[in-house]
């Protein structure tokens with residue numbers, strides 16, 4: 051194991067790095083596996099050359115295409131295996147580099163978009179957890195962007211501002227680790243009890259009840275309005291104010307220079323922002339919200355460091371910004387081209403075996419560590435510390451903003467509530483502000499993809515910026531996961547569209563990316579930009595072998611020569627399993643993850659691909675469907691038991707149910723066939739594939755046939771799927787059955 055204080059070779063390094071011990075072994079394996087892939091493609095081509103009938107040609111051609119796509123995805127992911135690294139930070143060494151009074155200021159951006167899908171009390175918890183950071187308080191500013199334009203969210207934050215003046219000194223005084231009140235007072239957290247704790251717990255409960263009752267009523271009653279200032283703010287919500295059409299609202303809830311907590315210590319800045327909306331302009335979803343935040347914060351505090359947070363991702367470690375500083379304040383030149391320090395997305399409330407593969411371990415942990423050994427990991431939308439400079443062109447070719455107030459070196463000497471500042475802040479948050487500027491194309495977060503995170507990180511790295519993956523053992527942030535299959539699949543469907551928008555753009559990773567960053571990084575980005583094309587081979591393998599088997603048509607080599615297939619299958623799965631286990635996962639979690647990969651293949655990825663094609667042909671428009679973060683108790687219970695939650699009649703379930711029905715019938719019919727007439731050797735791979743699908747589909751059969759609870763598969767979906775399966779069988783009968791193979 052090689053350990054080095056990469057490029058910060060002082061006696062007490064701020065961070066160290068070690069290369070993964072299995073790297074060499076992985077290289078050798080990759081080489082062998084590549085040869086096997088070539089052999090398979092060669093075999094396919096030979097078969098195709100010998101074919102005489104059209105149907106047979108189409109069959110084998112689709113297998114060839116499938117295997118080429120599988121291979122492409124495999125090859126691109128190998129780049130993450132070139133040099134995976136693990137880093138460690140030493141924040142205790144920071145004082146030898148810089149005193150805390152000289153730490154850079156930090157602007158935290160929290161995005162929320164819908165008070166009914168993202169309960170304001172949760173957003174407040176996220177904000178409180180970062181406001182309480184162990185960081186010079188006067189240097190921290192928290193900006194909340196509310197794309198829902200909701201008075202309920204603003205009200206929640208007014209309450210939060212009051213509660214914070216008790217909560218922050220409490221955290222500091224007791225030096226507690228868990229600074230998100232909901233988590234601190236939650237059932238999973240043990241703390242020493244005292245009267246002060248009891249008092250603050252009651253305060254929190256009161257605030258929570260207030261906020262929840264207002265949200266439930268849908269409006270802020272007069273009894274909740276305590277000051278003239280609050281009352282003025284609520285006046286913005288006139289009768290004409292709607293979510294899609296309203297002026298900018300900026301409300302300074304706490305100002306560091308003026309507001310003190312109950313011990314007299316200063317408070318961080320806390321600003322509520324709801325950018326202007328109009329039906330006639332484009333808002334670019336979250337990327338647009340983040341750019342508005344970048345500009346508004348520039349006019350008010352202009353901190354050199356920016357942290358982006360999703361509203362559900364609260365901080366679980368108050369030292370997190372110090373860990374980021376370990377890279378950003380590196381005394382050598384290495385930090386000058388460092389755009390961001392990414393902490394992985396991790397989650398609370400995942401069930402024991404992670405039924406829906408919600409950890410997304412490959413993306414968030416394994417491959418991120420892999421890219422960290424090259425030029426740095428993806429940006430994943432939340433838990434990421436940026437240098438503000440990174441949003442203004444490449445490290446050595448900085449661009450100038452259209453007004454001086456927005457430039458990273460602009461110094462602010464006025465109160466954030468002064469009229470001049472508020473005036474500029476309002477103007478940069480207006481919906482036409484970006485017209486004719488570089489925002490979204492060369493500056494700020496980049497537009498053009500629903501996955502603004504992948505898109506922005508990619509573009510920054512193409513400009514020559516580096517990034518760092520910071521993955522401490524204790525999670526830095528914990529977020530929320532969907533606990534029903536429809537939400538989980540819909541989320542990935544949106545991702546799929548966003549990824550393809552990057553993959554098939556003018557600046558595709560496979561062309562522009564490779565040119566700008568070199569082959570390995572270009573491939574890493576290509577892997578995720580083309581993720582959804584996995585749907586093509588997965589769907590083909592889900593249907594074709596089973597339909598062929600039902601028709602007595604055998605398209606794979608005999609049992610005497612399936613070794614190549616076996617090696618490729620076991621090799622890829624084994625390698626995946628090894629990565630998961632080494633990343634601290636369990637066999638069962640890995641098993642569920644591979645199952646979800648197949649499920650997504652015939653649902654999220656497939657629908658995402660179709661969405662993308664329809665949009666590209668001009669048939670439909672993209673929307674950002676915000677993931678639901680409200681918990682249903684009954685659903686939660688079933689989730690805890692590890693049951694799959696279908697429940698709603700979602701079209702996403704149709705291809706899934708159809709594939710499971712066809713494979714079950716094919717498998718049973720195939721076994722019966724063996725008893726009747728032998729042919730085992732010819733059927734071997736067919737049976738293997740169908741058997742594999744059937745084994746993985748147990749929870750789906752259970753949801754279709756055995757369960758009676760609300761989470762079962764809706765009868766409508768079962769019926770449509772049976773009809774579809776039957777139709778597919780008839781089509782296969784007419785084509786495969788009639789042709790001569």
Ligand SMILES: O=c1ccn([C@@H]2O[C@H](COP(=O)(O)OP(=O)(O)O[C@H]3O[C@H](CO)[C@@H](O)[C@H](O)[C@H]3O)[C@@H](O)[C@H]2O)c(=O)[nH]1
Pocket residue numbers: 161162163164168195197334335336339359360361362395430431432500501502503541544545548674675676677678
């Ligand atoms: O118009 C919008 C839509 C969304 N959001 C916010 O964006 C965040 C992410 O949305 P969510 O529905 O939770 O999406 P997820 O799929 O869970 O998020 C992942 O994927 C997104 C890209 O699709 C990234 O932006 C996120 O950081 C990443 O966690 C949330 O805080 C939303 O409030 C906005 O601010 N404005």
Ligand SMILES: [Mn+2]
Pocket residue numbers: 360362529530677
């Ligand atoms: Mn989310």
